Amino acid sequence: MMAVIAVGIALSCFKLLLINSYKSTDFDVHRNWLAITHSLPVRKWYYEETSQWTLDYPPFFAWFECALSQLAAFFDPAMLKVENVDYRSSATILFQQLTVIVSDVMLIYAVYELYAFYQKTQPKVTEHEDFFRNPVLVQCTLLLTNFGLLIIDHIHFQYNGFLYGTLLLSIVRIYQGRHMSAAFWFAALLNFKHLYLYVAPAYFVYLLRCYVFQSKDDGSLNWRSFSILRLIGLGSIVLFVFGISLGPFVILNQLEQLKTRLFPFKRGLCHAYWAPNFWALYNVADKAATVVGTKLGLVSIGNHTASMTGGLVQEFKHAVLPSVTPLVTLVLTAFSILPCLYLLWSGPKGPQSFVRALVLCGFGSFMFGWHVHEKAILMMIIPLCLLVQERKRDASVLLLMSTIGHYSLFPLLFTQFETPIKVCLMLLTTVYAFSSIANVYKDKGTSSSLPLLSTVESVYLLGILPLELYNSVGHTLLGLTDKLPFLPLMMTSVYCAIGVTYAWLKFYWISYKDVPKLEKHD
C-alpha cells in the first residue's frame, strides 16, 4: 500500500522536473479554454472562435477548466484573456503544468483503490511489497508509470492521467461490485471526453448482463433474474449525469452547435501522423499500388510523387483503392466489436471478462475509427495492464502492445532536448515491464526470444531499434530529408500498425480460446 503511494509521489516529483520541457499546441488549446470558460458566459462557450483552438470537449471538461481558471488568476491573470492567443508566460506554464500534476491524483487514487481491492481479496499475493515479485504491485506500477501518460500529459500537454484515472476508478468499482458507482464514474467520464464512447458498449453489455440480469449456476444467462429496479437505478444515474452536463445547453437550445463541435467529421480519415491502425496499412497499400501501377502503365494519374511527400499532412484521396467515408469506418468498427460483445454476453466470468471486452472495444475503434489519434492507443494499453496477473498470455499481449504502442508515440516529441527523455523513459518502462513480468511468471526467455514472447515477436520488437536508428540518424545521413520528409513517420506508423494488428488478432484469439480463470492465486 505504501509502495503505491510512494511511486505516486516520486512520479509527481519527476513530473515537476518536466515543467521546462517542450509543449505542443495542445498547451495553447487548454490555455484558450481556461480563458473562454473564465471570461465568457456559458452560452458563448461553444460559439467562441477567436483562437483556432475552439472548445471541442464535452461540458464537464469545460467546467473543469472553469474551476481551474479560478486559481489561474493568482498565477497570471493575463492567461485568462481570450484575445491573448498562444500566450505562454512562465507563470502560465507553471500553473498549467501543476494542474496536470495535481489532477493526476485521480489516477493515483484509482490505482490505490485497485491495490486495496487486491489486498483484501488476495492478501497472500500482496504480502511482500517487492516491485519485481508482487504481481499486483507490478500491475500498479505499470499503470502509474505508463510511458504514454507521462509524455503525453507532462511534455506534450493533456489531461489524460485524470481521464484515464476516472476510467480506472470506474473499472475498480466494477471489481468491487459497486456497479452503480461504476456507471456514475463512466457517465461522468463520457462528459469529460467523448472519445470514451468507443468503450461504452462494453459497459452497457456488462452492466446489463451481470447487474440487471444474473447468471445461473452454470454461468449461462438467467432470464428470470431481470431486475427492473436495478435497470431504473442505472438509467437514472446515467440520465442524471447527462442531465447536469447537457441540460444547460438543451435549455439554451445549443445541442446542434455542441454536436458539430464534438464530432467534426470534416477532419479526414487519418490524423497528420497516421495512427498505427488498419488505415495506415490501407494508405500504404494504396501508395504501393499507385507506384507499381504507374510503373506498369496501368494507372495514369499525375502528381503521385507530390502526394507522397506532401500528402501526409493533409487529407488525401486514395488513388487506386476506393476512398473511405465516415460511415464505412463506423460500420467496420461496429463489426469489429460485435464478436467481443457477444462473448461478454454469452459467458462472462467476472470483471476480467469485462476488461477484456473493454480492451477489444478499444482495439476495434482504434483499428477502424475515423480520424484516430495515435494517443488513443492508451485505450488498450492501460486496461491491458489490469490483466497482467491473470494469465501469461494476457501478459504477453501487454508486453507486445506496450512496447509497440509506446514506440508509436515517439513522433509526438521531436525536439532535441526531449529526445533523450523519450528514449530513456521508453527504455526504462520497457525494461521494467519485461523484467518484472518475466520474474512474476518465472520465465527467463530463451537465447532466441524475449521472455513470454515467441522468436518472431521478439525479432519484430527488436526491429524497433534499427528503425529508430534510421529515423533519427540514417535518414538525415542519406540526405533524404528534403526528398522524402515524411518517410520516417510513414515507416513508423506502418511498422507499428503491423504489430498492433497482430496484437489485436492475438488478443481476440486468446480471449476466445481460453476460459478466463478467476481467483487463480488462491
Added chain:
Amino acid sequence: MTMLDCSKVVIATLCAILLRWCVSQGGYSGSGKPPMLGDYEAQRHWQEVTVNLPLQEWYVNSSHNDLEYWGLDYPPLTAYHSYLCGLVARFFNPEWVALNTSRGHESYQHKLFMRYSVMIADLLLYFPMVYWIFAARKPHPSDADSVVKSYLLMLLYPGLILIDYGHFQYNCISLGLALGAVCALAHGRELLGSTLYCMALNYKQMELYHAMPFFCYLLGPCLRNLFHGGFTHLVKIGMVVVGTFTVCWVPFLTSVDLALQVLHRLFPFARGIFEDKVSNIWCSLSVLIKWKQVMSRDQILLMCLCSTGVCLLPSSLDLLIQPTFKKFRYALVNSAMIFFLFSFQVHEKSILIPALFVCILIPDHPFWCIWFLQVSTFSMLPLLIKDGQLIAYVALMVLYPLVYYNLYPKVVQYGPSTTTEKWADIFAKLGFCISCVGQLLLSVAMVIFPPPAGLPDLFPLVISVFSCAHFLLFTLYFHVQQFTSGPYVNTGAIKSEAKKIKSSKNTNMNKAKLENTTKNKGKANKLKLRKKKHD
C-alpha cells in the same frame, strides 16, 4: 549476476540519466542574464581560449586572453578537457568558440551541446566508478540488492545533479577520478590508485581536500615495513606520482615563469576568505567577527592554515597508525570536511567533495549519510535559486528521501543493542526531524519573504549557519566512527554471519559445518589479503 539483477542495474542507471537530463532542461548559472553570466560561460570561455590560443598563452594575461574575464584557473587536465570540447564545438558551430566575439553566447543548440558534454563525461567516468566501488564490496548477507540500492542512491544524490546539470560544472570528472582511485586502492592496486588520484588533483585543485587520507593510507603500510620492501614500495609510489604530474604539466614546464604563473592562477590567495555565503566556520563566525576588519589577509591565511592543519591531525594520525581500508573511507570524509569547514577560499559547491565519500558509506550508515546528503544540498539552496533551479531542487529533495525510505524500509542498523545506543538512535531520529522542519521553514522563508531592507543576505547567512552546525555534527560523528572502527573488517557482517550460522545449526548440522568452513576460508583469505597489502 542473474537477468533480474542486470535489469535492476539498467533501471537504476536509466533513472539516474533521466533525472539528470530533466534537470538539464532548466536554467544554468547566469542563463538569460547577459552581464552576470556564470560557470556556464566560464566553461564555454575556456573552450574558446584553449581552442584559439597556443598552449603557452592559456594561463597568461594578454590582449587575446583577458584573465579578468573568467580566466582559466583550473589545473591542466581541465584545460585539456576544455580544448577537446572546444574542438568538438568548433566542428558543430565555429561561432560557439570564436575568439572574443563569442563571449556570452547562448542558444538552444549550444546549451544542448554543453549539457551533452557533461552527460557523456558522467556516463563514461562517474557511473562506472560508482558501480565499481559498490560491486567491490562483499555483498551484504541479508540484503541481496545492496549493491544496486547503494548505486542508485549515490547516483541520485541531488547536490551533484543540481550543480553539474543545473548550475553547470564538470564535477563528475574530478569526483569520478577520485572515486576511481579509491576503487583501485580497494582492490589493492596502489599504483593505479595513486595515478588516478593525481589525475583528479590535476583536473581540479580542490581534490587537495582528500590529499591527507591518500597520503597516510599509502604511507602507513610502507612505514611499518620500511626495511622489508616498504621503502621500495614508497619509492615506486613516489615515482608514479611525480610521473603523473610531469605528464600532466609537461607543456607548461618549458619555463619557470610559465609554471609559476599557472600555479598562481590555481591558488588565488588574493581572493576572500570565502566565496558568497558558505556553510563553514569562518562564514558562520563572520556574523560575530568581521574578519577583514580584524585581521590582515596574511593573518587570515595563517589562521586558516593552522586551524585546518591542527584539525586534520586526529583523523590523519589515526589512519597513519592503522591504515585499514575501512578507516581510510572515513578519513576521506573527515579530511574533506575539515578542509571545507576551516580552509581558505571555500565555495559552497565544495561540499560536493566530502559528500562524494559520504555516498560510499551509504551501505554502512544509510541514515546518517542520507541526512548529510540532504543538508549538503540544502546548504546550496541560495545558489540554486539564483540559477533558477528551485523546482528541480524541490522535486529532487522530495524524491531522494522517498527513494531512500523505500529501499531501506526499516533502517538496517547493525543492532543498537545497548540502552545508550538506543537512546542515541532516538536522539538522532529526533534531530533529523527537527533538521527537516528547519530546512523546510528556511526554504519557504527564503522563497516567499523578501529579506529585510538592511540585511539583503539574511536568509543565505542563516542557511549557512544552520548547515554549518549540521556539518560540525557530521564531522564529529564520522570522526567517532573512524576511531571506533576496529582495525579489522566490518563487524556487522561478521555478526550477521554468525547469526546465520547459529540459525542453520538448529536446522541442519551439515549446513552449519559447511558455513563454518567457508567462513574460515574467508577469514584465511582476508588474512592473506592483508598480508599482501602490508608487503
